[in-house]
Amino acid sequence: MPSNNAKSNMNTERRVFIGRAGAAAAMLTLAPGVRLVDLALARSADEPASDQMRWGMLVDATKCAQGCTECVDACNEEFGLEGMGRPKTDAQYIRKIDLKDKTTGKRYSLPVMCQHCETAPCVDVCPTGASFRRVDGIVLVDKHICIGCRYCMMACPFKARSFVHENLTNQVPEAPRGKGTVESCTFCVHRVDRDREPACVEACSKAGHEALVFGDMNDPGSRLSQRLRQLPNRQIRADLGLNTGVRYHGV
Amino acid sequence: MRAATAVLSWALICATGWTAVAAADTPMPTPPRGKGEQCVEPTDVMRRDHMRFLTHQRDETMHRGIRTKKHSLVECLECHTRKDTQGKFLPVNAEGEFCDVCHDYSGVTMDCFECHATTPRQPKPASARFPAELGSDISFRLRIAP
Numbered sequence: 001m002p003s004n005n006a007k008s009n010m011n012t013e014r015r016v017f018i019g020r021a022g023a024a025a026a027m028l029t030l031a032p033g034v035r036l037v038d039l040a041l042a043r044s045a046d047e048p049a050s051d052q053m054r055w056g057m058l059v060d061a062t063k064c065a066q067g068c069t070e071c072v073d074a075c076n077e078e079f080g081l082e083g084m085g086r087p088k089t090d091a092q093y094i095r096k097i098d099l100k101d102k103t104t105g106k107r108y109s110l111p112v113m114c115q116h117c118e119t120a121p122c123v124d125v126c127p128t129g130a131s132f133r134r135v136d137g138i139v140l141v142d143k144h145i146c147i148g149c150r151y152c153m154m155a156c157p158f159k160a161r162s163f164v165h166e167n168l169t170n171q172v173p174e175a176p177r178g179k180g181t182v183e184s185c186t187f188c189v190h191r192v193d194r195d196r197e198p199a200c201v202e203a204c205s206k207a208g209h210e211a212l213v214f215g216d217m218n219d220p221g222s223r224l225s226q227r228l229r230q231l232p233n234r235q236i237r238a239d240l241g242l243n244t245g246v247r248y249h250g251v
Numbered sequence: 252m253r254a255a256t257a258v259l260s261w262a263l264i265c266a267t268g269w270t271a272v273a274a275a276d277t278p279m280p281t282p283p284r285g286k287g288e289q290c291v292e293p294t295d296v297m298r299r300d301h302m303r304f305l306t307h308q309r310d311e312t313m314h315r316g317i318r319t320k321k322h323s324l325v326e327c328l329e330c331h332t333r334k335d336t337q338g339k340f341l342p343v344n345a346e347g348e349f350c351d352v353c354h355d356y357s358g359v360t361m362d363c364f365e366c367h368a369t370t371p372r373q374p375k376p377a378s379a380r381f382p383a384e385l386g387s388d389i390s391f392r393l394r395i396a397p
Contacts, residue, residue: 045317045318045319045320046317046319047317048311048315048316048317049315049316132314134314134315134316136316140313142313142314143366144309144313167365168365168366170368171366171367171368172368172372173325173328173367173368173371173372174325174372176366176367176368177366178365178366179365181366189316190318193316193318194318
């Protein structure tokens with residue numbers, strides 16, 4: 001029945017056209033930079049991460065409150081990180097740093113975590129390929145392959161990684177972690193894959209500070225990209241040329 | 252008499268089937284039933300190939316960010332963990348629980364649960380997360396750089 005086929009084809013094309021036109025209209029009618037339909041639509045569970053994106057974060061140190069540990073606490077809760085009473089070796093994915101300019105006395109407070117470098121030293125030095133950068137820019141440790149040599153911890157200029165020294169129990173389902181492997185901030189990849197923000201970003205917003213902005217650096221319309229264009233910002237240890245995914249304003 | 256016994260036992264075998272006879276001879280593991288009617292694959296396929304499904308899913312999720320639920324270990328826990336009388340989840344690898352029964356029977360050690368959770372996420376008492384003396388020590392929580 002050729003006529004029917006032709007008709008259904010036409011209908012499909014019509015639908016696609018109408019859908020596209022609708023999306024275009026939504027994008028056009030709103031103020032520039034404010035979009036109803038974001039280009040980076042949430043991907044479905046069976047779709048792999050895309051190399052068209054690069055996840056990143058902006059830390060606005062002017063909004064980060066001295067003494068506040070909401071982001072650190074949220075991270076510990078999300079990943080089930082527990083103190084073993086040995087601060088020097090206890091796992092930490094994110095830490096708060098207090099800095100003071102000795103000349104002016106100006107104080108800064110900011111969180112430091114894995115900077116998700118484009119050319120990550122931890123990935124370079126890993127002898128087994130356990131340390132890797134996902135196509136969307138998130139640097140991870142595949143603990144199934146990690147042999148616990150800790151070269152990556154030595155290589156990381158940001159001291160972002162931790163090593164698990166003890167046998168662990170009661171891990172949380174989304175964050176497997178165990179003795180003899182290295183671990184670090186994952187940008188909450190299990191949440192990002194489900195279209196949610198990292199736990200630290202959520203906690204910071206909830207506390208009313210809004211010092212952390214997370215998003216796609218490759219999408220010029222994302223909130224992150226807009227803020228990165230508006231605010232002067234820098235990479236920490238920019239001299240190393242790592243093109244970090246975490247940028248700082250007000251440092 | 253002997254012929255009669257043979258006929259009788261043959262009739263019994265035909266009636267009950269070979270598997271039942273084998274089961275009578277060989278003690279088989281009987282893991283506790285999971286939730287629902289049917290697992291994500293037929294039971295005999297799961298028995299033989301669950302480790303292959305898990306390994307495949309592991310790499311897909313870790314490296315490509317694919318988060319389908321069908322062969323996810325986290326989802327296994329949703330159906331195959333039981334609760335004790337106080338309503339607390341029992342670890343899936345604890346003695347007599349789902350994973351343990353067959354793995355104990357076949358003498359195969361699992362590495363999964365050295366890292367992976369053995370129960371669905373359950374709220375922990377606040378005291379278990381941070382010991383009180385550490386919780387009040389600000390330098391531990393802030394990690395102030397020297």
